[in-house]
Amino acid sequence: MRISELSRRSGVPTATIKYYLREGLLPPGRAIAATQAEYDETHLRRLRLVRALIGLRGLSVSATKEILGAAAAHAGERHQVLGLVVGARPADEDAPPPAPAPGAAEVDALIDGLGWEVSAHAPARAVLGETLETLRSLGEEVSADALRGYAALAERTAALDLDQLDPDADPLDQAESALLRTILFEPALLALRRLAQENESARRNT
Amino acid sequence: MRISELSRRSGVPTATIKYYLREGLLPPGRAIAATQAEYDETHLRRLRLVRALIGLRGLSVSATKEILGAAAAHAGERHQVLGLVVGARPADEDAPPPAPAPGAAEVDALIDGLGWEVSAHAPARAVLGETLETLRSLGEEVSADALRGYAALAERTAALDLDQLDPDADPLDQAESALLRTILFEPALLALRRLAQENESARRNT
């Protein structure tokens, strides 16, 4: 199909599709001639995926590009992919000094205590540490106990996530599926929590 | 204290503080004279809070304003506050036609099935519906079973959230605390999930 059909079927203006092509979010079509290129269903799917990540999940164009790149590059090592997607850094094997991240000690203690096996440079560690520090600075201490409670629930959430992957799919599809279900599902998880909070609050206050 | 001290203690440039004042994110200081105003600790705290919502959680200035406004307005009805903070709409009592939201039926069925008591116009409903629809359109079906699983975990997360509120605090403080722990803690919850996924994935793929 040509670009206009891609646009019509996806609802994305051709100017925007060209922009995504320039930014490398979408692989170029098969060039037929100097002013003609052919796109297929994979382009359409990719375009819908990009739109979902940007529009629904609210990622920036550059973050979207990094994530899609990471998914393709690490298709063989699925559990690596999942760790990458927050900060989406290739995790420079030889990182600079561990960087004196705030709250890192607390996070390390939690992860150690749980016996979790996660890479030392997972961006999620820093996110967690910063959040806890910030909450503390605002007078909202999250106790180690509560934190362990949240971690236990996260563990079960993760198990549910992985249960839904098709073990027979090929590694690349599986990586993309994991990525979608991890990142795109995040707003849904937060929404469920909000709904559950409202319900629980109503229940407790009769 | 004057604006320069507020700036020094918070690390936020005075120009930015003035901008927040203009935008209504920060209440004006007590006017001493035509060119002098006095700020206190509550301003400092509010400023730190605003920075956390914008910088850490990634909210826009306008969303931050709406949320802080909602918290103050509904201090008396805590469980209402929690429902508002996603879309942060005052939920026009008489909304327009329910709006034919995509995936609404599925969400309604889920909530009914769980026996949850949540308002019909909670923005989280729409978020959940759209996410499920989008995932489906990308070939990633989330089964009703899996959804119930996630909901059950969200229920326990919400219980943990509410357990941490101080029932002796005054309603306004309690509302702000709930808001902080709901919104600011979101990145931490997602980070925990990422970490748990990495761990679980490593565990399963020995």
Add this chain to the structure above:
DNA sequence: CCACATTGGGTAGTGGCACTATCTATGTTA
């Protein structure tokens, strides 16, 4: 009491981002 830095308040400018519009030299199609 006065030179001078500071302040509140306002307006205008900046840089980044995600598009969007336009142009040109080709191609395709009726």
Add this chain to the structure above:
DNA sequence: TAACATAGATAGTGCCACTACCCAATGTGG
């Protein structure tokens, strides 16, 4: 062959979160 579509490139737009500057009015050290 004339109307229309396309690739590729460049420039422009609108929004947002600041940021810089200006002014008149203070406050303040000498």
